[in-house]
Amino acid sequence: MALLPGAEPFTFSGADDAAAVLLCHGFTGTPQSLRPWGEHLAAEGFTVRGPRLPGHGSRWQDMNKTRWPDWYAALESELVDLLKRGRPVFVGGLSMGGTLALRLAEQHPEIAGLILVNPSLLTERLDARVLPLLSKVLPTLAGVAGDIAKPGVQEVGYDRLPLKAAASLQQLWKVTRGELGQVTTPVLLYRSANDHVVEPASALLLHAELGSADLTEVILERSYHVATLDYDAPTIFDGSADFIRRVSQE
Numbered sequence: 001m002a003l004l005p006g007a008e009p010f011t012f013s014g015a016d017d018a019a020a021v022l023l024c025h026g027f028t029g030t031p032q033s034l035r036p037w038g039e040h041l042a043a044e045g046f047t048v049r050g051p052r053l054p055g056h057g058s059r060w061q062d063m064n065k066t067r068w069p070d071w072y073a074a075l076e077s078e079l080v081d082l083l084k085r086g087r088p089v090f091v092g093g094l095s096m097g098g099t100l101a102l103r104l105a106e107q108h109p110e111i112a113g114l115i116l117v118n119p120s121l122l123t124e125r126l127d128a129r130v131l132p133l134l135s136k137v138l139p140t141l142a143g144v145a146g147d148i149a150k151p152g153v154q155e156v157g158y159d160r161l162p163l164k165a166a167a168s169l170q171q172l173w174k175v176t177r178g179e180l181g182q183v184t185t186p187v188l189l190y191r192s193a194n195d196h197v198v199e200p201a202s203a204l205l206l207h208a209e210l211g212s213a214d215l216t217e218v219i220l221e222r223s224y225h226v227a228t229l230d231y232d233a234p235t236i237f238d239g240s241a242d243f244i245r246r247v248s249q250e
Helices: 035-043 068-083 096-107 126-134 163-177 201-209 233-249
Strands: 010-012 020-024 047-050 089-094 113-117 140-142 160-162 187-192 215-220
Touching: 010 035, 020 035, 020 068, 020 096, 035 047, 035 233, 047 068, 068 089, 068 096, 068 163, 089 096, 089 233, 096 113, 096 163, 113 233, 160 163, 187 201, 187 233, 201 215, 215 233
Parallel strands: 020 047, 020 089, 089 113, 113 187, 187 215
Antiparallel strands: 010 047, 140 160
16 A cells, blocks of 8 residues: 555654653644654654554545544554553644544543644534535545645645545544543643634533643644644644643653
8 A cells, every 4th residue: 555755654762761642643634744743752852653544644545444443443552552661651633633632531541641733523514414424425525634824834635535534533523522521631732723624612612521620722823723734833842842741740
């Protein structure tokens, strides 16, 4: 199976006594959107992994053969392996990657903390209501990758939206929303003021339903949805490293 250039997963080994960070990309995206973040955290001494989710980074047809339990299982396998190190493990995610990170925390309270960048939990778009039916008659629609304000920066991902996979994403949202109260780990939330993919309603729901008493939200004024590749990326990178150090010492 040929991968899109830049879609490869990454692993960076850090100090033996340092925390580990598991980073998860978004729907139709690839590890490329998180590699600079991972490189920054690795330079801070942390062990970092950025897996490629099943069906991503090759052809959109491959993604339509996968469902959210496939994406979750791949991420959970990486988490379990990192937990064997005996050091704190943090999970960071962009968009759907943030959704999967929340689901992991619902099932694995041993996670030390979450770093979420524009996580998705729902959509208010009216056409989303017919998505399950539409996915039975159409394979794809126009894609959502590449919502970046900074000129000349591109996200590696599909230019089509695989509808069977998108319908499964809605199922992931529902499952995750139902158990947000079980997430008690500290959470650092980054939200773009201008996001053309995920609406503010997801962040509002997170504030209302999250079980953790330690939730910090940072508004990114200059970035669009893929903020890890946008103007505010340094804010995310530095802030997440400080968050990891702070929580690890508590």
